[in-house]
Amino acid sequence: NAVGDHAYTLTVTDIATGWTENRSVPNKARKWVLAALEEIAGILPFPIRGVDSDNGSEFINHHLLAWCEQRQITFTRSRPGNSNDGAHVEQKNWAIVRTVVGYHRYDTPAELLLLNRIWVLQSSLSNYFCPQQKLISKVRDGAKVIKKYDTATTPKRRAEQHETVTVEDKAILADTYVRLNPAAIQRQIQALTAELLTLTIAKAGPARVPAVTAVATRASSDEATKQTSRAS
Template sequence: MSSQYRKAGKKEKGRILDEVVSLTGYNRWYAVELLGGDGRVIHVGRRVRLVGDLRKRTKRGRQRFYGAAVLEGLRRIWAIMDCICGKRLVAILPEVIPILERHQEIVLDEDTREKLRLISAATIDRLLAPERKKYELRGRSGTKPGTLLKHQIPIRTFADWDEKQVGFMEMDLVGHDGGDGSGDFCQTLDMTDVASGWTETEAVANKAQVWVFEALQSIRSRLPFTLLGIDSDNGGEFINSHLLRFCKQERITFTRGRAGKKNDGCFVEQKNYSVVRRAVGYARYDSPAQLRLLNDLYGHLRLYTNYFQPVMKLISKEREGAKVRKKYDQPKTPYRRLLEMPELSPKMRRHLRSEYESLNPAQLKRDIGLLQERLVKTAARRRRTSISTTIHQQTGNEARPV
């Protein structure tokens, strides 16, 4: 529009200028400069002809204050300091630079050292933004949303949960994909009682509703208390008409957490790591033999965890400015917490005491260790077989004539 603007009269220029300002949002005087300068030809002497082109920009006239040497030193220190943020790094720079230089971890000239002493937290974050982006971790979730049936299941948050009555359990699935989400692989159904911390786990072949439902019934049959309520995430393996109908028939309260709010299931999320991941790790388990090993391991683990592993429960949390004070109760095993529950029947108390007296925690630990070794060996063997098959296929394809 610049050529039209320069050829137009005063009123037409005003109309074009109004249109440009409304389209771009530019300041009116800046728009005048753009329309009047772009494409304008200026003759300087007889041989020099200048044509205005606003698409071409001139280079910076001055050098960067924080040059390549500063950026390289900053990157090195940032990596050594575990890639902390700018506000934390700028506070430790005066202290850590002499230490690193004394141990010959970095070599800085006087100018670079002085600039690192003057650098601000915002500048650190700006300079390191490309490096930080390289190391961003992107989490993977195996939870696929359920159907519209979830609108029939009420939402609750962890603050609304009554943790004083035994029988209300949170449940979740832990996937054993080993970093490869393709195909079917084993899943662990993890259920944790909010009041006592009693935890039950059972492995299933995949996330199919039928296997999850069977595992839920199996866990329910061996619970030392009556199952009064279950709370899950929004995955389709839980949010389905079959489970909802079962809970209505058995008069079991069925609730769900909010989508994307893992803290709504904070009790079971803690057990996902402290019980499941610490016991079986992060390898891929996808064979029937591995499924049997997982459930054999969980059979010993439930006794070891519930009878001999004390847990602490948060009593209160108070905020004093930026400081948060947390108070916990005395550590007790889920077994001891259950015995303190008044709603536990005398028959079940006798059963728990009898089972407790028959257990040897040292033997349980040895049995768990043996099963863990077998599980790890099967995972390593299947991984080697998979790699060998892949290499064989690739070499066979390369050798095949075209």
């Protein structure tokens, strides 16, 4: 149900390393989107060089353009009607967002808080411990498409190998990595998603009586109570 305000999840994916961060916002108002971008920009292990968004009104506006200009960030957008322009982000919407929190409607402050606690933990799990492959080439031979991928590597390792990441940032990545326990992180995520599901189910209230039952009851009350008389 898309009526009224409900949470949206902003997905930011770095093309070079595959590093992905998510933040959920109460609605698409520009102040929430900019606040989420500001928070993500502050925790990425490298500076943002450009923003390439889709064509939603939450991105295509003067406020985001001014945010990029103040930080000397290139601002581009995907082509209308070409959703594959944002393929790096679209795949994360499934691989991370949908597989972790599903398709429910989250529209309360408590749910929003849980979502963002989940995304912080999920960032550590996916960026430090989940290897990804990058497409190197794609050749079409008639109906056959031949794709070649590089060796599966975690975003953390790709960042450490990238020439633009500073020595200080690489040291922070290495220090953070040794202090993480992926099994413990996964258990925390499962506990939070279970709590989130409990809140969502509780909002629905008691189950409604199916309409077919009401019809059957009404029909039975209209039946005759006297036996039909027959002529002798």
